[in-house]
Amino acid sequence: MADGINDNAAYSEKLEIKKVVEISGMDETKTTINLAFKKAARWQIIVTLAFCVVYLLISSVNAAISSFLGGAAALIGGYAGVLMTRRRSDQSAGGVLVALLKAEATKVMVISVLLLMIFKLYNGLVPLALIGGLAASVLVSGAGLGAIGNNKK
């Protein structure tokens, strides 16, 4: 029963990827990453906004803005990583791995620079709210992994 459900999910995922490949003209690997990022980014935005509202209710506007900035830094870093994977690269396993590691390095660099800028430039910063928003947004990015094998878009 469970195998049947998994087969069904994998088949519908392949159909979805095929459809996007036909429409966009991108290759299959990049389409898979784009779909995964899209699903992860949706959850990141939801959690960031939820944290923002919670900090607004229990603390101050500055805490809410700090939380939002933390979540936004993680989201922008993730997008920078996806942009790096879109560049033309070797389609062998080694080439794919090198492209992914470059993307990850870019992501970490972008997030670090953004955090540095926030700490330096934002005077009303609430550090714990920033770290809370950042942690929640980064951790929930794994939600895209669970969504890859599902029918949900």
Add this chain to the structure above:
Amino acid sequence: MDNMQFLALIQAYTGVGIGLIIGLGALGACIGIGIMCSSFLDGAARQPEMIPVLQGKVFLLLGLIDASFIIGVGLAMMFAFANPLLSVIH
């Protein structure tokens, strides 16, 4: 001890703490990424047609493995730029 000595002590230990946070975080992330990448290469060598499917999952797992490191970097920056421990000497 006067306040200057307390300040120097707190800053020194905070510096050591920041180094440990970033260093141990980077070590853990590197070990995790190494294990995952070797598994990816293993799977790709056995079933090359699965590379596109595996790539998306590898990308998301890279993000998850790096999550603790990125949170550590954020915490380290908090201790470097807005150290809450310094408030005890004011």
